[in-house]
Amino acid sequence: MDLDNSQPTTSNARPLVVAFTVERNAEGALNVLDSTLLARSESGRLHRWDPEFLETQDENIEVIDQRDEEEFIDFETPTAEALPTNSASEDEDEDEAELEELRQIFNASEDEEAVEEEAEAEEYAWTADFNMFRGQREVFSETPGPKIEGTGPMELFLQIWDQPIMDTIVEETNRYARQELEKAAEVGIGPKSRWNKWIETSVAEIYRLISVMVLMGLCVRGRVDEYWLSGVTRMPKKELMTLDRFWLMMRFLHFFNNEYSSPRDHPDRKLEKIAKLLNHLNRKFSEIYTPSQEISIDESLLLWKGHLNWVQCIRSKAARFGLKSYELCEALTGYCVKFFFYTGKGLVSPEPVLGFTSATAKIVINLMQGFLGKGYTLFMDNFYNSVKLCRFLKLHKTDVVGTLNRRRTDTPQAIKDVNERHMARGELVSRHCGDVTVLAWKDVKLVTTRSACWPRLFKARISAHLQ
Incomplete structure (x- = not known):
């Protein structure tokens, strides 16, 4: 929707465009997800507005210009009220009706987001007082080694x-x-x-x-x-x-009888000719060996020079081009206990799995089937980690340790607000919600970790820092 200022306050003022990201929910109603300001160039093309200075006489508009973080504009009142409209090219009645509809949608969207954030805050009561932390390492109930x-x-x-x-x-x-x-x-x-x-x-x-x-x-x-x-x-x-x-x-x-081949649009068709072999290997790997308490999940790349539409390129791997697989391995020896290949976006079902809709969380749950409730400690990087997944695994007697992406929605706000350039080397910021701990620690770079079992060394380090 184009909201142009017909009477600019300065000679350098340029028309602004308010862009809304809108989606239709299951009931058919429109919800505004986000809004941003766009500027129209002299050629007429729109681009993200990056102001160095804004003159405005309207007290209802607050501009926040942060160079190192994502620019955003916080509207204390609906956008349609903050900026006057230029209806020279459209009928005024239709334009007012459209603005009123978007204003109602925008307000409803803000209310829904506030409810979601409030519910999240109730679920994760983050605090810096580690005397209340109750996380303890689970008791390992298996006997590791060959069987x-x-x-x-x-x-x-x-x-x-x-x-x-x-x-x-x-x-x-x-x-x-x-x-x-x-x-x-x-x-x-x-x-x-x-x-x-x-x-x-x-x-x-x-x-x-x-x-x-x-x-x-x-x-x-x-x-x-x-x-x-x-x-x-x-x-x-x-x-x-x-x-x-x-x-x-x-x-x-x-390895497969072609007479029982699935239709071309079947999700398992890409691997169906070797599925029997892969299932056999997964079963045998776990039957002949029990991994020790520390296990890890990561990606692997099998070199492949043939023609497949799901060949991946991972430049950090030795093979660079090949077949990507997700593997559950013993951390001490690297023994592969369970694996499956990535064949494209259709690999993970869109249906929720145990309440999780994230594809990475479903990968972890798939690999951990058969290993939950036994006291394992799972190590994984920020590609898979989240506080919600950590709490789920902890409830199933599985400890989780690993790095965390600070941009995830369930990360404590104190961790999100950490400015790496303002932290001294060795400084840390930590929060916990009773059973899950999130810590941001500055070494050469800022490292954010998350754990469900808190080692005594780290706990002593935090206690000394807080004093």
Whole structure:
């Protein structure tokens, strides 16, 4: 809505535009989410207004210009009353009706936001008095370590790649080979094609195929056929499998029956051909080993040079381009207990999960299924952390420690208001709400952390600082 001053107070005054962010709720009514002032350039284009100085005779407008924080304008009265309108291009009655409607919506939106903030304040009663903090570390009820007999490499390998999963791979590989050969026979298979040499595989041959791929990772070559060349550095692959057989096995290796394929718009379609294998690995990883009390959640990137529409680029990772996965690992050894791949925005259901609508919170809850209520201490960074999630995990006997993004809505206002440039090195600001603590500490940079179990060292440091 364009609200132009028809009689500017100064010669340098320029028309202003009040922009409203409006959404329609479930009942069909419009709610104003935010408002900002825009300036119209000489070319007629609108851009965010960044004033260095504002002259106004209206006491109802307060301009706050903060260079280091996000600029905003606080209206003590509705915007339509603060600025006169120029209705030269529109009918006055329609313009007044529109302004009145937006004024009512804007006032209603402010009331709703006040109610939400009040409810949030009641839920999180932040205080600086740590004598009232009642958070204690949960008692760990598990026995960490391997849950199998024998810890040799071959024993561990056979525990994961056991007979049932190998039988499934053999069955699906042979089925897929028959299906592809039948399709190719309708068109015609060339007399010199290696497809004419196909015979059904077995469990023993699948094991040999895996051993060949392990050996290929130990001695990298430029092309696949170079692994079968004779020489000093030749790996023992000819004794395990010929090159033609390797190509055939890689061509028909399969883990899923295509006859039961889901529709193209199914959310699990991207991973359905390897879903059985991924589920098996997740189950085995947790069956054969119990992690120690400290566990962590983070992202990993698997190098991938093929063509997939969900390949990610994370420049901080060694691979940079590949398949991103979310992993729950033991903090001490890095052992992966549970994981799942990120396949795009449709990975997480939009439906609330245990009251959480945030995608990152749903990821944490998904990975922690089976580990809640056992006294684990979960470490995670500010990508996942929130006070609400911390309290939920604490209620399920899971401690949480990690960095926190100060811009999150449930962060204490005292932490949000901290100015890093005004803090001395070693200075800290902390608040707690009984069971969750948030602390901002200045070292070289400002670090904000959140914890549900408060170490004695940090508690003593805060007590000494407050005195």
